[in-house]
Amino acid sequence: MNASFVKQGQEAAFSKEELASRVEAARRSLSAKNIDVMIVTGPENIFYLTGQQTPGYYTFQALVLPVEGEPRFVVRRLESQNCIANTYLENLEVYDDGIDPLDLLVGVVAKTGGANQRVAIDKRGWFLPITAFEKLQEKLGVLADGAGIVESLRAVKSxxxxxxxxxxxxxxxxxxxxxxxxxxxxxxxxxxxxxxxxxxxxxxxxxxxxxxxxxxxxxxxxxxxxxxxxxxxxxxxxxxxxxxxxxxxxxxxxxxxxxxxxxxxxxxxxxxxxxxxxxxxxxxxxxxxxxxxxxxxxxxxxxxxxxxxxxxxxxxxxxxxxxxxxxxxxxxxxxxxxxxxxxxxxxxxxxxxxxxxxxxxxxxxxxxxxxxxxxxxxxxxxxxxxxx
Structure with missing residues (x-):
């Protein structure tokens, strides 16, 4: 199917306004913990914040969520049209097969804030391999533990x-x-x-x-x-x-x-x-x-x-x-x-x-x-x- 036929949010499970309110709630939680930007890798947390859903989460994906500024989503090219259909995200950082998505992610995080920003990641996520965590920590410095931040919001359903x-x-x-x-x-x-x-x-x-x-x-x-x-x-x-x-x-x-x-x-x-x-x-x-x-x-x-x-x-x-x-x-x-x-x-x-x-x-x-x-x-x- 030609990409032009994929409309932004055409298969979104929630309104743009409800998803935006979840992002703002997550940002307040980050700010309260003195975190400047969070890397979200769990498919459940990504879905909660953006609406993105795909059975292709076995390939690397990550939402870069800053306290200030627009979220950016690192996603495999094959999943990018899926992302357009399911979300209202405007900033996709697409990688091709054969490219290390962690290198792309490090660059996205670096562009998101200043040199001394405090970065967190959901360390309990099932889809964050040890090798990926070690590489991110080597490139970005000590990563704060963001586990539980989005989960605490998910506990009470709308x-x-x-x-x-x-x-x-x-x-x-x-x-x-x-x-x-x-x-x-x-x-x-x-x-x-x-x-x-x-x-x-x-x-x-x-x-x-x-x-x-x-x-x-x-x-x-x-x-x-x-x-x-x-x-x-x-x-x-x-x-x-x-x-x-x-x-x-x-x-x-x-x-x-x-x-x-x-x-x-x-x-x-x-x-x-x-x-x-x-x-x-x-x-x-x-x-x-x-x-x-x-x-x-x-x-x-x-x-x-x-x-x-x-x-x-x-x-x-x-x-x-x-x-x-x-x-x-x-x-x-x-x-x-x-x-x-x-x-x-x-x-x-x-x-x-x-x-x-x-x-x-x-x-x-x-x-x-x-x-x-x-x-x-x-x-x-x-x-x-x-x-x-």
């Missing part, structure tokens, strides 16, 4: 962001309904995943940050195991967890099923998970902390006698995601020691799950937004253990 997550939740409901309907003796794990992904995509989902987690039988007792052609047998557990996406915003859902009657331990564990989720929802409200939500779940698990089976956080922020994850692990978690206060607009996936390792897993989850008066569950799928 109404338009919540709407996108709500739409993603409707896609998850469609996918999960199809997966549960596909369960039968002799069906394969692949059959379930095919039904889940097809239905979610037909409902509206785009590509997601992580594949569904679907397993059956004793395979369910291995955390984060996923489909592997196995056929479901009578008397076995089935575990399903999936995400769906709208404009890079994700919602997630976990459900459990059993072919025939589950054993007593599985029933008690499932009851504890359901009660734990209820406890989380009762505690997830403005003024409480992330830690308190986890402790409410943990108290239920401890009372049921399954402390050793629950060595994990009780939830995590969801919103913008690119592979390899569907959650916002850098933004917020519901766990001990995390005293961040809950405020309206925060969105969490809360997945209480219990397992006998190597035997079975049961669990249930919801994607939930904090509201002025409490919270709102975004999904509509029944929570009980599905019996077949």
């Amino acid at each position: 109404p338009s962001e919540v709407e996108k997550i709500s739409r993603a939740a409707s896609y998850v409901d469609a996918g999960m309904a199809a997966g549960l309907a596909a369960i039968r003796e002799g069906a394969s794990e692949n059959d379930l995943v095919a039904a889940m992904m097809e239905s979610a995509i037909r409902a509206g989902s785009e590509y997601v940050g992580m594949e569904p987690l679907v397993s059956s039988g004793r395979r369910t007792g291995v955390p984060h195991g996923t489909w592997k052609r196995r056929k479901i047998q009578g008397g076995e557990p089935v575990f399903l967890e999936m995400a769906a996406c709208h404009d890079r915003y994700h919602a997630v859902l976990m459900r459990s099923a059993w072919m025939g009657q589950p054993n007593d331990v599985a029933r008690r564990m499932m009851d504890a998970c359901l009660e734990g989720l209820d406890a989380a929802l009762a505690t997830l409200k403005p003024g409480n902390t992330c830690e308190q939500v986890h402790q409410a779940v943990q108290a239920v698990i401890d009372k049921a006698g399954y402390t050793e089976n629950y060595r994990k956080r009780s939830g995590y922020s969801v919103g913008i995601s690119f592979a390899p994850d569907w959650g916002e692990w850098q933004v917020a978690s519901l766990y001990d020691g995390i005293k961040r206060e809950l405020v309206p607009g925060m969105v969490f996936h809360i997945p209480p799950a219990l397992r006998i390792y190597g035997d079975f897993t049961v669990g249930v989850s919801e994607t939930v937004v904090v509201t002025e008066n409490g919270n709102r569950v975004l999904g509509k799928t029944a929570r009980d253990l599905a019996i077949y």
Whole structure:
């Protein structure tokens, strides 16, 4: 397609004004930390600030965000038209294959401010190789740690962001309904995943940050195991967890099923998970902390006698995601020691799950937004253990 047909912002997920307000908020945070310019490399943070989204983030890209002056985006030439379509950025620094983008980035940063400017970079980013960081530090001097600056802004979603997550939740409901309907003796794990992904995509989902987690039988007792052609047998557990996406915003859902009657331990564990989720929802409200939500779940698990089976956080922020994850692990978690206060607009996936390792897993989850008066569950799928 001729480049002249690509219009600035033609596929932008947000208005120019909303993106500009995010940039200004980030600049205020930089100024408060005495940072003159920040190099942003994480695809989630780049998307939040600019709207740029592409599956081609495996090649180097970086947003140079100064406290004063216009942002500049270092991008591979093949992605430049994508960037024009998705953003309102006017200053693209394009590099060709065979050119070291770090040399270009160093020059852009040098042009952005004075010789004594303080430069920060998001050091926790997944897509900042050690060699790249070392080269940048060699060329630019000591780099301040900008990790958490943009993430802290992402924690509280705007109404338009919540709407996108709500739409993603409707896609998850469609996918999960199809997966549960596909369960039968002799069906394969692949059959379930095919039904889940097809239905979610037909409902509206785009590509997601992580594949569904679907397993059956004793395979369910291995955390984060996923489909592997196995056929479901009578008397076995089935575990399903999936995400769906709208404009890079994700919602997630976990459900459990059993072919025939589950054993007593599985029933008690499932009851504890359901009660734990209820406890989380009762505690997830403005003024409480992330830690308190986890402790409410943990108290239920401890009372049921399954402390050793629950060595994990009780939830995590969801919103913008690119592979390899569907959650916002850098933004917020519901766990001990995390005293961040809950405020309206925060969105969490809360997945209480219990397992006998190597035997079975049961669990249930919801994607939930904090509201002025409490919270709102975004999904509509029944929570009980599905019996077949």
